[in-house]
Amino acid sequence: MTFDLDKLVRTNVRKMKPYSSARDDFQGTASVYLDANENPFSHLFSRYPDPHQAALKARISALKQIQPANLFLGNGSDEAIDLLIRAFCEPGRDNVVIPQPTYGMYTVSAETNAVEVRPVSLTSAFDVNAGAVLATCDSHTKLIFLCSPNNPSGNLLSTDAIERLLSAFPGIVVIDEAYIDFTGAAGWVSRLPRYPNLVILQTLSKAWGLAGLRLGLCIASSEIINVLNKIKPPYNINTATQQLALEALNYPENMIREVAQLREQRDQLFHHLQNLRGVNRVFPSDANFLLIQVSDAKSVHQRLIQRGIVVRLRSSLLLYGDCLRLTVGTSEENQKLLSALEEILNQPV
Numbered sequence: 464m465t466f467d468l469d470k471l472v473r474t475n476v477r478k479m480k481p482y483s484s485a486r487d488d489f490q491g492t493a494s495v496y497l498d499a500n501e502n503p504f505s506h507l508f509s510r511y512p513d514p515h516q517a518a519l520k521a522r523i524s525a526l527k528q529i530q531p532a533n534l535f536l537g538n539g540s541d542e543a544i545d546l547l548i549r550a551f552c553e554p555g556r557d558n559v560v561i562p563q564p565t566y567g568m569y570t571v572s573a574e575t576n577a578v579e580v581r582p583v584s585l586t587s588a589f590d591v592n593a594g595a596v597l598a599t600c601d602s603h604t605k606l607i608f609l610c611s612p613n614n615p616s617g618n619l620l621s622t623d624a625i626e627r628l629l630s631a632f633p634g635i636v637v638i639d640e641a642y643i644d645f646t647g648a649a650g651w652v653s654r655l656p657r658y659p660n661l662v663i664l665q666t667l668s669k670a671w672g673l674a675g676l677r678l679g680l681c682i683a684s685s686e687i688i689n690v691l692n693k694i695k696p697p698y699n700i701n702t703a704t705q706q707l708a709l710e711a712l713n714y715p716e717n718m719i720r721e722v723a724q725l726r727e728q729r730d731q732l733f734h735h736l737q738n739l740r741g742v743n744r745v746f747p748s749d750a751n752f753l754l755i756q757v758s759d760a761k762s763v764h765q766r767l768i769q770r771g772i773v774v775r776l777r778s779s780l781l782l783y784g785d786c787l788r789l790t791v792g793t794s795e796e797n798q799k800l801l802s803a804l805e806e807i808l809n810q811p812v
């Protein structure tokens with residue numbers, strides 16, 4: 464296959480001139496800034512943020528061993544998902560292919576932008592079937608969304624199937640690695656030079672514990688990153704987020720320690736759930752959550768809420784019917800969950 468980025472980008476996006484902010488027009492340092500209509504009195508946040516997030520990108524690039532030119536930062540990965548769809552998909556004409564069940568935002572963003580969603584089933588082991596995905600694509604398919612580890616099933620998708628898609632599909636393959644830090648796997652970042660159509664999404668919302676800051680990473684060729692930069696809101700990452708993320712990224716050892724604890728907790732929880740009467744299935748997980756199948760998921764969900772415990776009800780998942788997705792918590796939280804589940808499952812209504 465040949466990959467032609469110019470042909471993939473929407474014509475209006477290719478032709479447009481991006482907004483030029485005050486901070487783009489003047490990039491030196493000055494003693495008097497009267498160019499952006501800011502309040503001149505000294506408040507903590509009176510000045511606009513760096514639209515290019517230079518300091519933050521330098522730090523993240525060093526951590527991920529990439530170049531800043533290969534990195535786009537979004538107000539959560541959700542912003543990057545939306546911008547990818549808006550950059551490449553002509554509303555009412557183009558489509559995106561999404562193996563299901565998976566994270567709901569790909570579909571929501573596509574539908575918000577009047578872009579057709581073509582669902583394909585994952586296999587019974589929640590793996591991607593490359594042949595089925597390719598058979599669903601046509602000349603108007605611009606993006607394939609893969610989520611690995613997949614939400615809500617927790618498993619990594621197979622490398623062979625992803626490689627086949629990257630090699631055969633002339634559009635863009637997005638791999639959402641929101642949970643990659645919980646796996647032992649290296650992920651796809653190092654394979655970026657080999658695949659011009661590869662886009663990787665990561666986030667500080669999960670392993671890094673910064674969901675409230677809203678910072679998502681999109682890693683791709685500099686050509687693809689330039690397209691996203693062209694259409695992003697100029698000040699999409701606010702000053703507080705840039706400062707606080709920069710600070711947190713100074714201490715990767717905290718993240719690594721917490722991830723190790725959560726993985727241990729996950730494996731214990733997996734083991735206990737497998738031995739719990741009334742839990743029909745526990746799906747193996749590489750992430751910080753576990754998917755389980757029980758006989759009446761809706762009622763179990765309700766009865767957990769009555770005990771003050773909230774989990775996610777995931778409806779009609781492939782062959783498995785209604786399931787519950789359990790986020791791995793602290794050891795105490797997981798213990799409460801297990802005791803409540805044991806009680807509920809041993810006293811059917």
Ligand SMILES: *Cc1c(COP(=O)(O)O)cnc(C)c1O
Pocket residue numbers: 538539540541542566610614639641665666667668669674677678679
């Ligand atoms: C949680 C999650 C995200 C994170 O989105 P943010 O907008 O960065 O918080 C992205 N993708 C998947 C699959 C997720 O589960």
